[in-house]
Amino acid sequence: METNEKEIMATTSDFLPLLGTDYIELWVGNAKQAAHYYKTAFGFQSLAYAGPETGVKDRTSYVLVQNKMKLVLTSPLHSTSEIAEHHKKHGDGVKVLALWVDDAYDAFEQTTKRGAKAYLEPRTLTDEQGEVRMSGIHTYGEVVHLFIERKNYNGAFMPGFKKWESTYNPSPVGLLYVDHCVGNVGWNQMNPWVKFYEEVMGFKNILSFDDNDISTEYSALMSKVMSNGNGYVKFPINEPAEGKRKSQVEEYLEFYEGEGTQHVAIATNDIVATVKELMARGVEFLKVPNTYYDDLLDRVGPIEEDLGPLSELGILVDRDDEGYLLQLFTKPVEDRPTMFYEIIQRKGAKSFGKGNFKALFEAIEREQELRGNL
Ligand code: FE2
Secondary structure, three states: OOHHHHHHHHHHOOOOOOOEEEEEEEEOOOHHHHHHHHHHHHOOEEEEEEOHHHOOOOEEEEEEEEOOEEEEEEEEOOOOOHHHHHHHHHOOEEEEEEEEOOOHHHHHHHHHOOOOOEEEEEEEEEEOOEEEEEEEEEOOOOOEEEEEEEEEEOOOOOOOOEEOOOOOOOOOOOEEEEEEEEEEOOOOOHHHHHHHHHHOOOOEEEEEEOOOOOOOOOOOEEEEEEEOOOOOOEEEEEEEOOOOOOOHHHHHHHHHOOOEEEEEEEEEOOHHHHHHHHHHOOOOEOOOOHHHHOOHHHHHOOOOOOHHHHHHHOOEEEEEOOEEEEEEEEOOOOOOOOOEEEEEEEEEOOOOOHHHHHHHHHHHHHHHHHOOOO
């Protein structure tokens, strides 16, 4: 890296302090049914609701929570709205990656003056529980970042929502918080978005993978991991790379009809228990061949977990200089082969499972082939 670049990053790294991910909002075709799925299959709990009953006329939103992770599912109530247009084009997908800040007005000022395109002018929402201040900017595709400041709020979620009491409460599965969210962008668009996160949001590029790291016979991609200053928020950015046939990122771009969020990784402290429970509840995962486990310990060294349950569930392991991690990826959770989830347990490792890319991408290609999209 050039000195000049280092200096710029040093002077700009603290202008957007983030406390973490506040929530992730998906715009979906049927939020009521999606909420049931996330409760039943992923163990999320009912938290809050907004819709006609709370004075919101054009949409319904269901807020779900599990430990520190909040998920908002929103559907349009009419065909003529931004949400309906979004769903028609993309199917179900992530619209909002909301970031928790101390000052939503300043976050807007700092990012827009560095070139961010405004999505939501700063505003203060109030009810009898206090106030939430928020603002928002655009990022890749039609995804937006909302900055949420809630230090003076005691309600369930935010003004406009009421507490959602449900008689149906499946138990949690041990999902803790959002570890990282990955964006898929178009050909030659990775570096412009890396620059956006560096210059507009003060993030740093902490890891890079080129097509030599991440290429199988067919499915090549390139990726750069962007992290905010304290490491609480990490956004890897993928773009397709030339391979023999269609990259998995290309398949996503084609079916999502544009750039968007590819996967959300959720942390657990006990991946064996979490994945066992998710599978029992019908969540489908990518499966690597059992030969993956034959020489696993030679590749990653000693681990605390028994190999039996890992291979039975298909859990992947990788190691870096600081420790190891265990991870597993769901199949896409919509009919379009677009967004999916990763379940991750970190045991010191701060990386993203590069050692698993080949086995994993071959598993993805087998799925692409079944869809006729390879
Ligand atoms: Fe990931």
